Amino acid sequence: MSVTEQQYAPGEHPDLPPPLGEAGLIAWFKKRLFSSVGNTILTLVAVFFLYHVLSAIIFWTLTGATFTGETKADCDLGGACWLVIGDRFHQFMYGLYPTDQYWRPNLTFILMVVAIVPVLFDNIPHRGKFLLFSAIFPFIAFYLLSGGWGLETVDTDEWGGLLLTLVLGVTGIVASLPIGIVLALGRRSNMPIVRTLCVCFIEFIRGVPLITILFMASNMLPLFLPEGVNFDKLLRALIGVALFSSAYMAEVIRGGLQAIPKGQYEGADAMGLSYWQSMRLIILPQALRIVIPGIVNTFIGLYKDTTLVSIIGLFDLIGIGLVAVADVKWRGLAPETYAFIALLFFISCFAMSRYSLWLENKLHTGHKR
Amino acid sequence: MSNASTNTSKKTDEVAIQLNGVHKWYGQFHVLKDINLNVQRGERIVICGPSGSGKSTLIRCINRLEEHQQGDIIVDNIELTGNLKNIDAIRREVGMCFQHFNLFPHLSVLENCTLAPIWVRKMPKKEAEEIAMHYLERVKIPDQASKFPGQLSGGQQQRVAIARSLCMNPRIMLFDEPTSALDPEMIAEVLDTMIELAETGMTMLCVTHEMGFARKVADRVIFMDGGEIIEQNEPEEFFNNPQSERTQKFLSQILAH
Numbered sequence: 171m172s173v174t175e176q177q178y179a180p181g182e183h184p185d186l187p188p189p190l191g192e193a194g195l196i197a198w199f200k201k202r203l204f205s206s207v208g209n210t211i212l213t214l215v216a217v218f219f220l221y222h223v224l225s226a227i228i229f230w231t232l233t234g235a236t237f238t239g240e241t242k243a244d245c246d247l248g249g250a251c252w253l254v255i256g257d258r259f260h261q262f263m264y265g266l267y268p269t270d271q272y273w274r275p276n277l278t279f280i281l282m283v284v285a286i287v288p289v290l291f292d293n294i295p296h297r298g299k300f301l302l303f304s305a306i307f308p309f310i311a312f313y314l315l316s317g318g319w320g321l322e323t324v325d326t327d328e329w330g331g332l333l334l335t336l337v338l339g340v341t342g343i344v345a346s347l348p349i350g351i352v353l354a355l356g357r358r359s360n361m362p363i364v365r366t367l368c369v370c371f372i373e374f375i376r377g378v379p380l381i382t383i384l385f386m387a388s389n390m391l392p393l394f395l396p397e398g399v400n401f402d403k404l405l406r407a408l409i410g411v412a413l414f415s416s417a418y419m420a421e422v423i424r425g426g427l428q429a430i431p432k433g434q435y436e437g438a439d440a441m442g443l444s445y446w447q448s449m450r451l452i453i454l455p456q457a458l459r460i461v462i463p464g465i466v467n468t469f470i471g472l473y474k475d476t477t478l479v480s481i482i483g484l485f486d487l488i489g490i491g492l493v494a495v496a497d498v499k500w501r502g503l504a505p506e507t508y509a510f511i512a513l514l515f516f517i518s519c520f521a522m523s524r525y526s527l528w529l530e531n532k533l534h535t536g537h538k539r
Numbered sequence: 540m541s542n543a544s545t546n547t548s549k550k551t552d553e554v555a556i557q558l559n560g561v562h563k564w565y566g567q568f569h570v571l572k573d574i575n576l577n578v579q580r581g582e583r584i585v586i587c588g589p590s591g592s593g594k595s596t597l598i599r600c601i602n603r604l605e606e607h608q609q610g611d612i613i614v615d616n617i618e619l620t621g622n623l624k625n626i627d628a629i630r631r632e633v634g635m636c637f638q639h640f641n642l643f644p645h646l647s648v649l650e651n652c653t654l655a656p657i658w659v660r661k662m663p664k665k666e667a668e669e670i671a672m673h674y675l676e677r678v679k680i681p682d683q684a685s686k687f688p689g690q691l692s693g694g695q696q697q698r699v700a701i702a703r704s705l706c707m708n709p710r711i712m713l714f715d716e717p718t719s720a721l722d723p724e725m726i727a728e729v730l731d732t733m734i735e736l737a738e739t740g741m742t743m744l745c746v747t748h749e750m751g752f753a754r755k756v757a758d759r760v761i762f763m764d765g766g767e768i769i770e771q772n773e774p775e776e777f778f779n780n781p782q783s784e785r786t787q788k789f790l791s792q793i794l795a796h
Contacts, residue, residue, distance in 0.1 A: 433641040437641030440635040440641075441630070441655040441707065442627055447658050447659075451658065452643055533645075
């Protein structure tokens, strides 16, 4: 403000012209990035670092990378050697699944998309019929993947790669939500035995690392079973993963249940709804909506935790990656391998988090808390 | 609203609610002390008293939102015990409106109204919606049917809550301070709805401080203090000629301004 500002009589002050150059790209840059000497220096330093980091990344992944060739010797451009991914692509996708049977995991994947879409989106036509398909999909998938009854039997030891990661992740997610809901309700139950059982289960599972549960399931469980009785290793891992995440899920959902005001329970009671009706129609829809971020958090954590099964000898994405890295032919290509695996995980996890944001917005009914 | 001549009682000799020697404790605290009360079918009762006097607890015992420890409560010839079947049977016949409405915020107004008829009475959806619209018209908000409770004013929400209870076609209505959470101009619209309801001959128990409402529609006003029924009488007698000292003090306090 200048001190020599001209004085006007009240009401005589001339109108100022509308501000110029507030909009547009150049004005935006000027205002936000170069408004003072300090800001200009910061901007230039940031641009300098961004340029170096981004150009290095682009060089390594794209411009300096090798996409075609036969052996590691072809990779002489200085960047990443993506040949290892191409060479072992089928293993990354299917593990050791018989080559002539790839159509089965492929078909299962397509059917899985058909089964999941009606669960995620409620505005598609004929949703009821599609949901029926979603309900029987697990059995179809099991038949398609493991075979029998006219299809060649494929042992679960041969499943691997993204196929195995998806089987573990999707089964874990689908199983942990309902088990978690039951455990959360049980923990808040008035019946002492039910409550104690649920508390013990949740606290025990949460108190030990997933890796010990997987080890127990794969190594110790067979010791307790009678001779000749043998569980499938994958099944044991699946049960371990599902139980583990359901304990976490239960606590997330319990948080939501506690956030529901007492009046909602009383309103439901006063109308004569039974316990299960009031839970299903009144309490859970609201509680689950509140804890969508926590639920998706648990889902994402579970999905990534499935990589631990590589330690008990299952060849999920990480397991296949370990094999690829150990291959003499592709020695020293660990960064490429893990970058590829990271990308696959990122796509799934990012999709889950975007979906949860969309769902939160959709379920808003004008009663913001 | 103090014109008592509009009080057209629909009271009958049939007993709707019977409380004999009811006691209730919250831990060590004795909330209800030897409550004896008979409510005739069609009778409209207003319960008043200072806060903490046990009036809300009393009506919440009638549909077992609170459990009593001693004495008998008989509603519609069904005795309230731990028996879940009896509790469900009574809750089907007894509607309740709360101070904070307790509408279900994730359901639309119409769904709030049709929920109990569909799931508890096993009514077809279409029929339930017709009934819901009928009662929403009666509380004068049919145009809000597709909105969510969070989009309505407090008075509208309470009228939805009344319509929601009526959809179950209850024989008895309980009101737990239905206007206490409302702005003054909204109190009037809710009270008008309640007065209309009273004129249909519904058995009503209202915990309220709206003395004008009590004068206009009540057959009997009950004054509670310290967990006991201190005094009960017809409204004219109750307001003009209170017997006990505590009643006089309470009335002078709430009618003072």
